[in-house]
Amino acid sequence: MADNSMSSHGTKMNTAEEACSLFRLTDSDLAALKRLGERVVPKMDAFVEQFYVWLKTLPEYEVYFPDEAMVQHVKSLQRDYWVEVFEGVVDQSYVDRRATVGETHARIGLPLGIYFSAMNYAVTLFSVDLYDGNLNADDYAAAVIALNKVASMDTALVVDTYARISNEAAAAQSKAIMEMSTPVTQIWEGILLLPLVGLIDSKRAQDIMDASLAKIADTQARIFILDISGVGVVDTAVANYLIKVTKATRLMGCQSTISGVSPAIAQTMTELGIDVGNVRTTANMRDALSLALQAQGVAAPRVGD
Amino acid sequence: MAASHPIIIHDERSLAAAVLEATRVAQSAGLSRVAVQQLATVTSELGRNILKYAVRGRIQLEAIERKGRKGVRVVASDKGPGIQEVERAMADHYSTGGTLGLGLSGTKRMMDEFTVMSEPGKGTRVEVVKWQ
Amino acid sequence: MSNNCLVASIQIDLTSDVLEQFRNDLLTELQARQARGVILDLSGVEVMDLTDFENIRSTISMAQLMGASAVVCGLRPGLVASLILLGADTEELLAARDLDTAFEVLHARAPGATERNGGSLASDHHP
Numbered sequence: 286m287a288d289n290s291m292s293s294h295g296t297k298m299n300t301a302e303e304a305c306s307l308f309r310l311t312d313s314d315l316a317a318l319k320r321l322g323e324r325v326v327p328k329m330d331a332f333v334e335q336f337y338v339w340l341k342t343l344p345e346y347e348v349y350f351p352d353e354a355m356v357q358h359v360k361s362l363q364r365d366y367w368v369e370v371f372e373g374v375v376d377q378s379y380v381d382r383r384a385t386v387g388e389t390h391a392r393i394g395l396p397l398g399i400y401f402s403a404m405n406y407a408v409t410l411f412s413v414d415l416y417d418g419n420l421n422a423d424d425y426a427a428a429v430i431a432l433n434k435v436a437s438m439d440t441a442l443v444v445d446t447y448a449r450i451s452n453e454a455a456a457a458q459s460k461a462i463m464e465m466s467t468p469v470t471q472i473w474e475g476i477l478l479l480p481l482v483g484l485i486d487s488k489r490a491q492d493i494m495d496a497s498l499a500k501i502a503d504t505q506a507r508i509f510i511l512d513i514s515g516v517g518v519v520d521t522a523v524a525n526y527l528i529k530v531t532k533a534t535r536l537m538g539c540q541s542t543i544s545g546v547s548p549a550i551a552q553t554m555t556e557l558g559i560d561v562g563n564v565r566t567t568a569n570m571r572d573a574l575s576l577a578l579q580a581q582g583v584a585a586p587r588v589g590d
Numbered sequence: 591m592a593a594s595h596p597i598i599i600h601d602e603r604s605l606a607a608a609v610l611e612a613t614r615v616a617q618s619a620g621l622s623r624v625a626v627q628q629l630a631t632v633t634s635e636l637g638r639n640i641l642k643y644a645v646r647g648r649i650q651l652e653a654i655e656r657k658g659r660k661g662v663r664v665v666a667s668d669k670g671p672g673i674q675e676v677e678r679a680m681a682d683h684y685s686t687g688g689t690l691g692l693g694l695s696g697t698k699r700m701m702d703e704f705t706v707m708s709e710p711g712k713g714t715r716v717e718v719v720k721w722q
Numbered sequence: 723m724s725n726n727c728l729v730a731s732i733q734i735d736l737t738s739d740v741l742e743q744f745r746n747d748l749l750t751e752l753q754a755r756q757a758r759g760v761i762l763d764l765s766g767v768e769v770m771d772l773t774d775f776e777n778i779r780s781t782i783s784m785a786q787l788m789g790a791s792a793v794v795c796g797l798r799p800g801l802v803a804s805l806i807l808l809g810a811d812t813e814e815l816l817a818a819r820d821l822d823t824a825f826e827v828l829h830a831r832a833p834g835a836t837e838r839n840g841g842s843l844a845s846d847h848h849p
Binding site: 494495498499501502505507529532533535536537538539562563 | 794795797798799800802803805806807812813815817818819820823824827
Binding site for chain 2: 488521522548549550552556557
């Protein structure tokens with residue numbers, strides 16, 4: 286159950302078969318849909334008009350439809366969309382076009398609530414308002430069920446696209462944050478400082494490694510201070526990343542100090558059995574800096590002097 | 591006590607979410623600063639084991655109370671390959687060379703209660719409790 | 723005179739033949755010149771796998787057995803990152819950024835080694 290709740294990860298709707306199977310959409314559903322289509326497709330213009338009467342009542346309408354040309358363009362797309370639904374053919378190009386529709390809506394930032402509501406209203410219009418009563422009861426029931434399945438499937442395809450686009454946006458954003466989050470800075474002649482904040486994953490560990498080594502090569506620094514006072518969790522994997530960075534800097538002739546080891550971090554690291562080897566560690570950045578300045582032959586001013 | 595929703599662990603981002611949630615639950619249960627750190631670290635270790643060995647699993651965090659004492663329970667479960675030799679997996683064999691142990695012995699040291707159930711081929715369930 | 727330091731530089735792509743030739747030349751020179759220190763300049767090396775690294779490390783151990791201190795210098799960032807990710811054992815290795823700092827490191831280690839530059843050994847000849 287838990288797995289199914291995450292549609293973008295757990296259930297695949299990449300192909301027409303997968304999408305149909307997820308919504309139990311069968312050939313007889315599609316046939317029923319076609320029969321309803323024969324009744325309602327001729328009234329498609331009336332559908333579009335009524336749909337827009339409703340749409341105009343929404344406060345957001347003005348935002349998304351700034352001019353008449355836009356309205357006409359979207360109306361014709363809307364018409365084509367539903368004509369295709371009632372053709373009763375769900376193939377790959379159908380699925381791809383739904384993804385495109387989702388993408389368009391996501392890019393303009395249409396709230397999903399409006400999208401759901403619109404799909405629901407369209408289903409009501411086709412199955413109640415515009416339906417002429419000329420199907421037998423069984424065919425009508427089958428058609429309504431089929432229409433609901435298709436509308437839900439289309440909505441799911443669109444939501445998937447929404448999710449993908451917002452994930453992409455989030456990924457781009459976190460990449461930007463990531464780049465800002467490895468500010469290796471030369472704080473003194475020959476001394477580099479990298480204050481780490483937040484959680485460290487494997488991607489970030491790699492960024493830290495690359496940024497640190499590049500900066501050492503650029504600045505010819507002799508001492509590298511890695512301050513972890515802002516790091517949330519140091520588990521064995523994170524410790525391993527940090528130790529690797531210190532080993533790498535040493536190969537470039539630059540000694541690393543890990544500073545900012547709080548009592549809580551010191552305790553968890555020891556209990557986890559982490560051995561930092563010969564890496565120098567200090568409780569706070571001030572101690573590390575003072576040691577670094579001494580090593581560089583600078584008399585470090587004491588706090589309070 | 592209300593159990594929070596299980597967090598599905600399937601990538602590093604979901605692991606980060608679990609670690610943050612562990613911190614939040616531990617703080618609101620009134621755990622000490624060190625205990626909060628320990629619980630977050632243990633959650634991270636357990637989550638990483640899921641990603642490494644089972645690819646997918648879940649972590650459930652729960653604030654609990656027994657005889658007026660508050661605590662937090664973490665349950666990490668997966669349907670992965672399971673642990674062949676639980677005894678051996680519990681042994682310390684951390685090395686700086688990158689061959690990590692499972693971090694289970696450290697996990698046990700940091701927690702007040704620790705249970706591991708594992709069946710080869712069926713999966714693993716680790717339950718830990720940290721008291722206030 | 724034994725107060726000298728050998729600078730050995732590898733400027734071509736590493737192969738096991740190159741490394742073997744390099745080792746032979748280095749150890750022979752080390753004895754001939756009675757050098758106390760060795761600097762391995764690897765700034766010209768673009769790619770190094772774990773086997774190459776182990777090979778160089780054992781050459782260093784051999785030089786140490788012969789009484790010399792050894793420092794590697796000039797390793798490139800990309801090369802270092804991949805060596806570490808491959809799990810290279812770098813514990814006992816002395817490293818410096820460039821030749822100048824390598825001399826400093828060597829001087830701190832074995833003051834006698836850097837009093838006079840004894841000579842250099844460049845392994846840019848093909849075997």
